[in-house]
Amino acid sequence: MESGNPTQSQMTSRAEIDRARSQDILLEATRLYLQGDIDDSEIVLDSLLAIDASKPEYLLLKTRILSFRGCLSEALDCVKRLLLSEPLNRGALEIYGLLLAESQQLVEAEKIALKLVELEKESPHALRLCAHLLQKFGNHSQALLLSEKAIKADPGSALAYYIAGVSALEQRKFVEAHDYLEKSLELQPGRVATELNLFLALHHLGRHEESFAQLKRSIHRRGGEPTESDLVLEGRHWLAVGEATKAIDAFSSALALNAAYGDAHANLGLAFHLSGDMESAIGSYLLAVLHSPSDARSHLNLGLAYLLLDNYENGWQEYEWRRIVENIDLPGLSLLPELSSTNDMPTTVLFVCEQGLGDVMQFARYSHFFREAGRSVKLLVGEKLVPLIQGSNLFDAVSNRLNDLIADGEDVAWLPIMSIPKLLGIRRDKPIFQEPYILIPEASTSNWNQIMACNSKLRVGIHWQGNPEAEKSTLLGRSMPLANFGILIGELIDIEWLSLQKGPGQEQMPEFSYRDRLAPYQDMIDATWDFVETGAIISNCDLIITTDSAMAHLAGAIGRPVWLLLTAVPDWRWGLEGESTPWYPATRLFRQRNFGDWIEVMERVKGELRELCNTIKLPGAAESHPVG
Incomplete structure (x- = not known):
C-alpha cells in the first residue's frame, strides 16, 4: 500500500505549479498597474506578498504602486528592502534614485545614478534616472536629450516619455511636450502628474477647451473631489479665457483647502492684478512670498504691482527678481564686476540688453547720465537693434558680442539695462531725460x-x-x-x-x-x-x-x-x-x-x-x- 506522503517529484511538481500560478498572478497585477487600475493591482499583489513578503519582483511592483500614490516614505522603505537582497537590481536602483530625487535628496540620488552608469552606461534605467536628475537641477535641455535616448532604448517606457514631456514643457516646446505626455499617458493611464502636465501643455497651446476637459477627466477619475492643485489649474484656465471672477473663486477654494499653499496665493494675486484690484493683488503676492520665499515670479509680480501704484522704492527692489525669472546673466559677465552704485564708477559702464526690444529702446536714453559723468558707455544688445542704436550716437560702442566691447584690462562694470531705474532712482515724476533720442539717418x-x-x-x-x-x-x-x-x-x-x-x-x-x-x-x-x-x-x-x-x-x-x-x-x-x-x-x-x-x-x-x-x-x- 502506497504511503500518503507526497514523493519528491510530486512536491517539485506542485512547487512548479505554485510558481507558475504566482507568475500569472504577478503578470495580472502588473497588467492592472499599467492600465492605471492601481487599487485592483495592489489587491492582487498583496495576495502574493502575504505568501512571500521578500520576493524582489513583488517588492519592485509594490514600490511602483506606492510611488504612483505619492507615498514616498513607504516606497523608499519598500525599495530598500528589495536592494538588501539584490543590491545591483537595475530597476530597483532606478526607482530608488527617482524616489530620492523626489524627496529632494539630490546628492544621494546622484550617487545612485553614478552606480547605474557604472553598471551599464547606456541602459534605459541609467538614462531615465540621469535625465530626471538633470531635470531636477534645472538643466532641461540635457534632460530632454537623455530622455529621448531613453525612449529609443526602451520605447515602452511611460516614464521616459513623461520626463521628455516635462523637459519640453519647461523649454516652452509645447507641441513636443503635448506629444510626449500624451504618449506617456497612453502607456500608463491614470498617472496624475502626467495628466496635469498634459493640461499645462494644452493650456499653453491655447487649446483651452481640451485642457479643461483633460483636467476634469483627471479629477473625475480620482473620485470627483478636486485637490488644491486641481483648483489652481482650474483657476489658471479661467484666467486664460478672461474669466477673472471665476479664477478668483477657484484660487480661493484652493486656499480654503490649504491656507499655506504659496502657488494659490501667487495665482490669486495675479487674478486680482488682472482685474485691477491692485491692493488685493499686493496682499496675495505678499502671502505667496511669505509661504514660498524663493518664488521669483511672485516677487516680480509684486514689484510690478508696486510700480503701477507709483510705489517706486519697493517696486524697483522687487523688480530685480526678474533676473531669476528671465535668467539674464550671460556667459562672460560673471568675470566682470556689476555696477551697484553711482559712486566711484569705473571708466567704462556696460549696459546689457534684456527682456524685450521696447525695453531697450526705452532705457537706452540713460546713457546720457553716465556720459555726462565722464564715463564711456557701451551697449551689449541683440543683433536686430545694433544699427538703430549705433546710428543714434547714444553709446561709445554697440555690439551683440561681448568680446567686441571689452578690452583686456579695461576698467569696466556692467549692469542690466532694466536695473538702471533702481540705480538712478527713476520715478514717473522723475524720468530725467525726455527729449527724442533715437536718430534716423x-x-x-x-x-x-x-x-x-x-x-x-x-x-x-x-x-x-x-x-x-x-x-x-x-x-x-x-x-x-x-x-x-x-x-x-x-x-x-x-x-x-x-x-x-x-x-x-x-x-x-x-x-x-x-x-x-x-x-x-x-x-x-x-x-x-x-x-x-x-x-x-x-x-x-x-x-x-x-x-x-x-x-x-x-x-x-x-x-x-x-x-x-x-x-x-x-x-x-x-x-x-x-x-x-x-x-x-x-x-x-x-x-x-x-x-x-x-x-x-x-x-x-x-x-x-x-x-x-x-x-x-x-x-x-x-x-x-x-x-x-
Whole structure:
C-alpha cells in the first residue's frame, strides 16, 4: 500500500505549479498597474506578498504602486528592502534614485545614478534616472536629450516619455511636450502628474477647451473631489479665457483647502492684478512670498504691482527678481564686476540688453547720465537693434558680442539695462531725460518721403500685435485683433493708412476686410524688416496708433506722435490713470474703460481722429501736421 506522503517529484511538481500560478498572478497585477487600475493591482499583489513578503519582483511592483500614490516614505522603505537582497537590481536602483530625487535628496540620488552608469552606461534605467536628475537641477535641455535616448532604448517606457514631456514643457516646446505626455499617458493611464502636465501643455497651446476637459477627466477619475492643485489649474484656465471672477473663486477654494499653499496665493494675486484690484493683488503676492520665499515670479509680480501704484522704492527692489525669472546673466559677465552704485564708477559702464526690444529702446536714453559723468558707455544688445542704436550716437560702442566691447584690462562694470531705474532712482515724476533720442539717418527718411509722398492726406501708421511670448502673466491681453482697426479704416477715408506690423500679427492681414484701403506702397513696407528703415517710415507718418509693443517705444523715442492703446490694467510703465506719459511727451494714452473692451476704445479713437481731420489743414508734408 502506497504511503500518503507526497514523493519528491510530486512536491517539485506542485512547487512548479505554485510558481507558475504566482507568475500569472504577478503578470495580472502588473497588467492592472499599467492600465492605471492601481487599487485592483495592489489587491492582487498583496495576495502574493502575504505568501512571500521578500520576493524582489513583488517588492519592485509594490514600490511602483506606492510611488504612483505619492507615498514616498513607504516606497523608499519598500525599495530598500528589495536592494538588501539584490543590491545591483537595475530597476530597483532606478526607482530608488527617482524616489530620492523626489524627496529632494539630490546628492544621494546622484550617487545612485553614478552606480547605474557604472553598471551599464547606456541602459534605459541609467538614462531615465540621469535625465530626471538633470531635470531636477534645472538643466532641461540635457534632460530632454537623455530622455529621448531613453525612449529609443526602451520605447515602452511611460516614464521616459513623461520626463521628455516635462523637459519640453519647461523649454516652452509645447507641441513636443503635448506629444510626449500624451504618449506617456497612453502607456500608463491614470498617472496624475502626467495628466496635469498634459493640461499645462494644452493650456499653453491655447487649446483651452481640451485642457479643461483633460483636467476634469483627471479629477473625475480620482473620485470627483478636486485637490488644491486641481483648483489652481482650474483657476489658471479661467484666467486664460478672461474669466477673472471665476479664477478668483477657484484660487480661493484652493486656499480654503490649504491656507499655506504659496502657488494659490501667487495665482490669486495675479487674478486680482488682472482685474485691477491692485491692493488685493499686493496682499496675495505678499502671502505667496511669505509661504514660498524663493518664488521669483511672485516677487516680480509684486514689484510690478508696486510700480503701477507709483510705489517706486519697493517696486524697483522687487523688480530685480526678474533676473531669476528671465535668467539674464550671460556667459562672460560673471568675470566682470556689476555696477551697484553711482559712486566711484569705473571708466567704462556696460549696459546689457534684456527682456524685450521696447525695453531697450526705452532705457537706452540713460546713457546720457553716465556720459555726462565722464564715463564711456557701451551697449551689449541683440543683433536686430545694433544699427538703430549705433546710428543714434547714444553709446561709445554697440555690439551683440561681448568680446567686441571689452578690452583686456579695461576698467569696466556692467549692469542690466532694466536695473538702471533702481540705480538712478527713476520715478514717473522723475524720468530725467525726455527729449527724442533715437536718430534716423536723413538719407533713409528722405528716401521714404519720396516713396510715400503720393497724396496730402493725414498719414497714420497702425500696429496691433506685440511679441506673443511676452504676453503672459501680467501682460495678458495687451494686443488686439487687426479687425478692430476696421472701425477706423472702414469709415475714415480722408486718412492714408499703412501697417507697421511685422512678424506675429501679419498673418491676419489676408483676412482683413479693408486691406485694399492701405497705402499703395504697403508691399514695400511689408518687405522692410530693418529697424532703421522702419524708423524712417515712422518719421514720415503724422501719427502712429498702436497697442503696447516695441513699435510704441520706437515711435516715442523718435519723437513722433503716438496714440497708445492700453488694456484696463496695462504694463507698469503706463500707470493706471491719465492720458499722458512722462516717458514720451508726444504719446497720448487711450485706456480701456471696461476690461477687454477694445471696441469702445476704437470708437473713442475714431471720434478723435474725425475731429483731427476736420481741424487740420493738410499741406502735404507729414511733418507739417501737428497731432496731439
